[in-house]
Amino acid sequence: MKKINFITITIIINLLLSSCASTPMANEIGTNTVAQKPSATAEEAPQSYEQSSANARIDDGRTVVGISMPDKLLERWNHDGIFLKEHFEKEGCEVILKYADNLIDTQISDIRSMIDGGADLLVITAVDGAALSSVLDKAKSQGIKIIAYDRLLMNSPSVDYYVSYDNYKVGVLQAEYVISALRLEKSSQTKTIEFVTGDPVDNNARYFYQGAVDTLMPYLESGKLSVLSNQQGFYETSTAQWSTDIAQQRLQIILNSYYPENVRLDAVLCANDSTALGATRALESDYNGQNSVVVTGQDADVANIYSIIEGKQSMTVFKALRDESVVAVALGLSILSDETPDAELITRSGWKFECSYNTTDYDNGSKIIPSYLLSPITITKDNLEKELFDTGYYARNGSGLIYAVE
Numbered sequence: 001m002k003k004i005n006f007i008t009i010t011i012i013i014n015l016l017l018s019s020c021a022s023t024p025m026a027n028e029i030g031t032n033t034v035a036q037k038p039s040a041t042a043e044e045a046p047q048s049y050e051q052s053s054a055n056a057r058i059d060d061g062r063t064v065v066g067i068s069m070p071d072k073l074l075e076r077w078n079h080d081g082i083f084l085k086e087h088f089e090k091e092g093c094e095v096i097l098k099y100a101d102n103l104i105d106t107q108i109s110d111i112r113s114m115i116d117g118g119a120d121l122l123v124i125t126a127v128d129g130a131a132l133s134s135v136l137d138k139a140k141s142q143g144i145k146i147i148a149y150d151r152l153l154m155n156s157p158s159v160d161y162y163v164s165y166d167n168y169k170v171g172v173l174q175a176e177y178v179i180s181a182l183r184l185e186k187s188s189q190t191k192t193i194e195f196v197t198g199d200p201v202d203n204n205a206r207y208f209y210q211g212a213v214d215t216l217m218p219y220l221e222s223g224k225l226s227v228l229s230n231q232q233g234f235y236e237t238s239t240a241q242w243s244t245d246i247a248q249q250r251l252q253i254i255l256n257s258y259y260p261e262n263v264r265l266d267a268v269l270c271a272n273d274s275t276a277l278g279a280t281r282a283l284e285s286d287y288n289g290q291n292s293v294v295v296t297g298q299d300a301d302v303a304n305i306y307s308i309i310e311g312k313q314s315m316t317v318f319k320a321l322r323d324e325s326v327v328a329v330a331l332g333l334s335i336l337s338d339e340t341p342d343a344e345l346i347t348r349s350g351w352k353f354e355c356s357y358n359t360t361d362y363d364n365g366s367k368i369i370p371s372y373l374l375s376p377i378t379i380t381k382d383n384l385e386k387e388l389f390d391t392g393y394y395a396r397n398g399s400g401l402i403y404a405v406e
Helices: 006-020 049-056 075-090 104-116 133-141 167-181 203-222 244-258 273-286 302-309 321-336 344-349 384-389
Strands: 064-069 094-099 121-124 145-149 161-165 191-196 267-270 316-318 355-358 371-374 377-379 394-396 402-404
Touching: 064 075, 064 104, 075 094, 075 321, 094 104, 104 121, 104 133, 121 321, 133 145, 145 321, 161 167, 161 321, 167 203, 167 267, 167 316, 167 377, 191 203, 191 244, 191 273, 244 273, 267 273, 273 302, 302 316, 302 384, 302 402, 321 344, 321 371, 344 355, 377 384, 384 394
Parallel strands: 064 094, 064 121, 121 145, 145 161, 161 371, 191 267
Antiparallel strands: 316 377, 355 371, 394 402
């Protein structure tokens, strides 16, 4: 008897099952009614076995949210992932949370499994914002809505919304602090600065960098600020995966090459706290200057709060991650209720924090992405207690150790 190919049987069975699928009833999330999820038609069925995993997509009336975070290495992604999961679950959603270990292929695989697992909404913080176009298009073709969370997803028309902080302003705040701390407006002496920017594949890093450089440019052009290493461009100052070790090693090389004993370094503009941690370690081990060096940061990581208290780091830019997550959850629930969110979502929500709706500035290369942007704040030793501890974002245990309040 002639053998029947197992793959052929699988395809036939899947197609039959797909054509018999029934349309699920609408779900409710809190007070929001979720729109019905349309069943796939035979015309939409995959044409090859390699694509046939789409037939395994679960469509049984559940409301499923897929959350894809880049890694667990940075403190903040752990907090974001957990907070988002807990709050979507409180509203009746089933949540699939995955961390990609900073691997693009892993993130793509994670998102595919969320699609096949019946996701109605994807909340994605990309490892590489420009590397997910294909899997995003697959999600969009199945009616799944997509929120880019914190990092803009690039080169894809499939992205529906973007939730983040005003990332350009982060760089502006860092630069403004440097200008004030070095008294550049009044000083007649040339001050020196070095740049330690972020991960070159993280689109946010470009906004941080541009905000800082645009603000400092008048002083760089006038000669009030000087970069002795001549390393000023985004790529030549970037730090892969925001690595503390890479930031430390690069600055150590700069210090040993351009800042021998008695050559003064006045500031290191670091894009975030993990790179700032590397910079402060490099300064401790390889800088012979007698002056204290201004070091910027971002995220208010616990280790860096200690650094600010100890005088090793000068400032950080704080982004209340819970507020960003609150916006993402509210946006997601509105989308799942078959609404088309806009600025009215902010008015209706009555948040106590500042948030703006932007439909002009965040072009991902395919279209302008409607964006909800929160405002960051500068944290120094002077306002640290008020802004971080009195507000309940951080606390101290019985031994005085600082920890982030979940």
